Amino acid sequence: MGKTIAEKIFDAHRVDEPFPDAHVLRLDRVFCHEITTPIAITDLIERGMDRVFDPTKIKAVIDHVTPAKDSKTAEQEKILRDWSRRHGIKDFFDVGRNGVCHAIFPEKGFVRPGFTIIMGDSHTCTHGAFGAFAAGTGTTDLEVGILKGVCAFHFPKTIKMIITGELKPGVYAKDLILFIIKELTVNGATNMVIEFTGPVVDAMSMESRMTLCNMAIEAGGTCGICYPDMTTVDYLWDHIKDEFSSKEDALSEYSKWVSDFDAEYEQIYEFDISDLEPMVTFGYKPDQVKTVAEMHGTKVDQIYIGSCTNGRIEDLRIAASILKDKKISVAVRAIVSPASPDVYGKALKEGIIEIFHEAGFCVTNPTCGACLGMSNGVLADGEVCAATTNRNFNGRMGKGGTVHLMSPATAAATAIAGTITNSNLFKASIGEKK
């Protein structure tokens, strides 16, 4: 019987199996941000264990609330900053050089195929897009990760998704993952890894694969995983070119991190998505999904483009292509948060920031921002936000607020129309008028 990629990664990293189905894995990376790490640091200090297992494998960023909005958030940031300096953690990204963790860490080349990664953040599953096993954990697991470089897991079963066909124009990875979550439900993948495979995924950019893997947790999944291929190598090349003589070399090395053809799966789904429409959530659970057409005309108050799901350059390019030479509706306000300084820089150079600005968007610094209602862009009671983020939980963006999850294209079209609108319909109607 062959093995899944997750099984192979477990086998290569297992340091102990103290009890049946308790696998203690060696960690290649421990990622940290200023919300869940400071409390781990404080606890380690209180226990007299203020140590780190390897400062080169720990990466830290301030991203959720940045720049600090009040004394409490300033204190959280200070704890993380002082700790990074104290322990020689060189890859610490402070205000101005910081961005959303799941956007900036891959960009910096910190994620490699076959890696094990934890972070005190549920969307750590994003990094599986590189063929890594990356899982969100709580603060205690993070604490042990920081101290010992290990983490314990039960063995995850794997669900395989084979995605065939071709995405229609105006339909993106976000629409696909919303559709998949609807099929799986919010706990359909609990304690499982979701492998995203098939020609549609093979043809996707790393950005789109990250969008898919990012929302694996919304179906309960431990991690989303894509197989590494030449797209992965191309994305990483600047960071790995000293390790390999050619891209082909890198590819042949990384190719060991794919599942065997006869691997055992909990379930296999095959979807031909050629007829898939743009999708959007309703209600307060991410599996409450309808087509944009069904939700057409739903009133919104705010549009938010950003987050670890859809704040990357590809997302901003798509949104800008729809917003170019247009203004957002006077009935709404709109915010865009490029997910990293690199994304921001590219968007500046390509004139994308100008398009957002001219359209009437508020352009913020790279941050999680409105995504979790902790810093800017908080909703008032009864308000509605069209967002490219990943969670529509009640209260997520502010008490009494409602969030509709959608692609950057749909969000841009919705900003112009002031109500939920299909980007294709919008483009078509503009075209007809001409």
Next chain:
Amino acid sequence: MKTFSGSVLFLDRSDINTDEIIPAKYLTEITKEALKPFLLEDLFLDGFSTSDLLNKAIIVTRENFGCGSSREHAPWALEVNEINVVVAESFARIFRQNMYNCGMFAIELPKETIDYLFRNYANKKVTISINVDNSAILIESDQASEKIAFKIGEFDKTLVKEGGWVGYADKNY
């Protein structure tokens, strides 16, 4: 060692997420104690009020409890309210692990058993106590008392007995 017995709060809903258990705006707190007044502040459940939490030590609920964010603030908010046991049909992975990592119980029972508990006990004054060694919960009301067995892995049991994962990992790795 924590206490694993007391009065029961029944929450008749699935998919109660960590944003409902403790909203993100309180994640700027750097002590567990500060979370105490905000437990389940944003819970969507008809008829529920946070005053229902008073003197409760155990929660019994439905499927997929603790889904969403990885915040360990969710178990901590329970812990500082002296609720060290949640009994449910299923849990989100990270929440479940966080509970055991903190030396608390996230006990899974089959749907039929959970249905039975709701049917027979939800509107009564009920106490539950957990027997770690026998993997059994004892449920008592004015009229009845019964034992229900649950399954728990050796690893999870060890974490509860050792008071959590940090101590165990420090000793062993």
